[in-house]
Amino acid sequence: MREIGIILIAAFAIDRIVTGMFYLLSFNADLRATLDPDSLSDPSARAAAAKLYRLVYSVCAGYLGIVIVAGVMGIRLSKIAAIPLDSSLGPVMGNALDVLVTGLLLVGGADRLAEALKLFGGDIKPAKEPIEITGKVVLEQSLAKVDPS
């Protein structure tokens, strides 16, 4: 239970730091479209911006998760869950995998927590997706009657 608590707190802290930073930066007109996709009115542009936002979020959360939390602070999955590293992988691969999996867990946890916080906060906006119509359009041209006179 303690292990889950540590991971949850770390993931929550990462999510709050990244979201808070993006919120402050979104006041800048040049960055608003990237950091606040909901501000866009065009549905297709909003969908593209949301995709980019997710990528930017993952890079920032990944840095905090891998370098700061797992690296500098030393909060690693193998330590908190008391899982011994696989010696067949060697010390380098074992450590690298440990840090990467911890970082992945923290980034994924931060992302899921952000979704959960939206649910609890009641800040649910209906998704506005572009309407797509598929089908065939047949154009018929009637022949004009030729006046014999």
Place this chain on the structure above:
Amino acid sequence: MGRMNWTRILFAGLLAGLVIDTGEYLLHTIVLADDWKNAMQKLNLTGVQMPGEFLALTVAGFLLGTVTVWLYAAILPRYGPRARTALLAALAMWIPGYFLGLLGVFLLGILPLGVVFISMAGGLAELLCGALLVRLVYSDTSSGLAATAGSH
């Protein structure tokens, strides 16, 4: 010729710096940890131990990322908003930043070939990934400029 968007350059530079710093951390602190320790012992040095040194290297990563974005923004009107442009900017930064710098250190016998080669390859991978991210973030609002430059 369009003007550079400095806010975007700094923001995209920060993101590229995050990619570079994450890669550098994994490479030098975990993958090459033992090699660095041996090399530092031979030179009678301690290596990166102080928080200030770690901070300085982190800032250096952000600086490298920002200069890469600046270069991408500068060559964008000539080469167009393609992935190739971003990769060219990354390569142009890698040659003086990693290749020539590490080559000199290797030729002087300061660092072994293994450390030098893996650092060069890792640096190239970091810069290429960072540059591809930069292209997405910087070109997001520069599409007007990009559209006019795309025909070159």
